[in-house]
Amino acid sequence: MTMTRDLPLVPSQAALLFIDVQNYNVTRKGGEYADMDPAEVEAKYGWHFRELESRTLPNMQALQKGCRAAGIEVLYTTIESLTKDGRDRSLDYKITGFNVPKGSWDGQVIEGIKPLEDEIWLPKTSSSVFVSTHIDYILRNLGVRQLAIAGLLTDQCVESAVRDACDLGYLVTQVTDACASLTPERHDNSLQAIKGYCRQITTAALLQELASLPA
Numbered sequence: 001m002t003m004t005r006d007l008p009l010v011p012s013q014a015a016l017l018f019i020d021v022q023n024y025n026v027t028r029k030g031g032e033y034a035d036m037d038p039a040e041v042e043a044k045y046g047w048h049f050r051e052l053e054s055r056t057l058p059n060m061q062a063l064q065k066g067c068r069a070a071g072i073e074v075l076y077t078t079i080e081s082l083t084k085d086g087r088d089r090s091l092d093y094k095i096t097g098f099n100v101p102k103g104s105w106d107g108q109v110i111e112g113i114k115p116l117e118d119e120i121w122l123p124k125t126s127s128s129v130f131v132s133t134h135i136d137y138i139l140r141n142l143g144v145r146q147l148a149i150a151g152l153l154t155d156q157c158v159e160s161a162v163r164d165a166c167d168l169g170y171l172v173t174q175v176t177d178a179c180a181s182l183t184p185e186r187h188d189n190s191l192q193a194i195k196g197y198c199r200q201i202t203t204a205a206l207l208q209e210l211a212s213l214p215a
Contacts, residue, residue, distance in 0.1 A: 005171055005199045007146070008209050015073040015144045019129065019151030019158050021060065021113055022078040024106035026052060026152065031106040048182045057112055059178040059203040060150055064113050066207045073142055076115050077133065080107030080123035089125035090132065128160035136168055146171045148206070149198075150178035155190035162198050172198035175206055 024030045028049060033041050067074055079100045082088045086099035093099070100107045107123060115121050126132035139147065147170045151158050158179050165172045174194065181187040191200060201209075 007171060007199070008213075009070075009072065009146050009148065009173065009206070011071045011210075011213065013143060014067075014146040014148065015075055015139060015142065016063065016067040016148045016150070017129070017135075017161070018060065018064075018074070018076045018109070018113060019149065019161055020077065020079055020153070021057075021110055021151050022080075022100075022106065023108050023110055024079060024100050026057075026110050031100065031104075045182065047184070048180065051180055051184075056178060056180040057110075059175070060113050062207060063148075063150060063175060063178050063203050066210050067148070068116075070210045070213065072148075072210075073144065074115070074119050075135070075138075076109050076113075076119065076121040077124050077129040077135070078107050078109060078121070079125070080104070081125055082123065086125075092127070093125055127157050128164045129157070130161065130164035130168065139170070144170070146173065148173040148175055150175045152180055154179040154181040154187045155193075156181075159190050159194050162194050166197040173206070174198045174200050175203055176200050177202050 025032045028041060033045070064074055079098060081099055081102055084101045086094070086101065089099060109115055109121065120138065122129065122133040122135055124132045129135050147165050149158060149161055149165070149172060158174070162172050162174055176191055179187070181190060
């Protein structure tokens with residue numbers, strides 16, 4: 001039997017996971033940029049925000065709509081502590097200075113891809129959602145074997161999730177243009193580095209794949 005990662009999604013066995021698409025780091029008013037002058041934000045992150053607004057977020061919205069229509073589970077994870085002061089977060093997040101307090105606006109998924117009432121959202125305090133949440137347990141309870149991944153940042157939390165999901169036995173599809181990093185070079189380098197762990201596909205190609213499924 002030929003073994004391959006290049007398999008279309010089977011809706012009853014698949015889930016879509018959005019990583020860190022939240023107010024903290026996706027909006028210019030988010031906590032990650034709160035102490036920065038708007039001119040500094042533009043100088044350092046202008047390309048990133050323009051990429052998000054013009055390409056990445058519209059692709060995420062189309063992906064979310066297509067997966068919902070196909071009956072594919074849609075899940076979300078965001079950086080958010082289990083406490084107000086963040087004492088539960090990882091040492092790496094403490095060193096980096098990431099603290100998104102429990103219940104804060106910063107920890108919410110952005111309005112543009114807001115979860116439905118019955119969709120699953122998991123707060124995390126590590127780069128990989130598989131380290132600081134019970135997502136593996138949840139996915140197995142849902143009968144998920146194929147995981148499509150989108151979100152931020154391509155070369156950090158997305159890449160960590162792809163590697164861990166692969167090692168745990170999931171067939172991973174990375175939706176390349178529904179992910180983003182801070183520079184085009186970082187995004188492209190990550191896609192090149194991680195391609196041996198997953199199937200890589202564009203939003204348009206995945207939606208076409210879903211549209212071709214039998215009713």
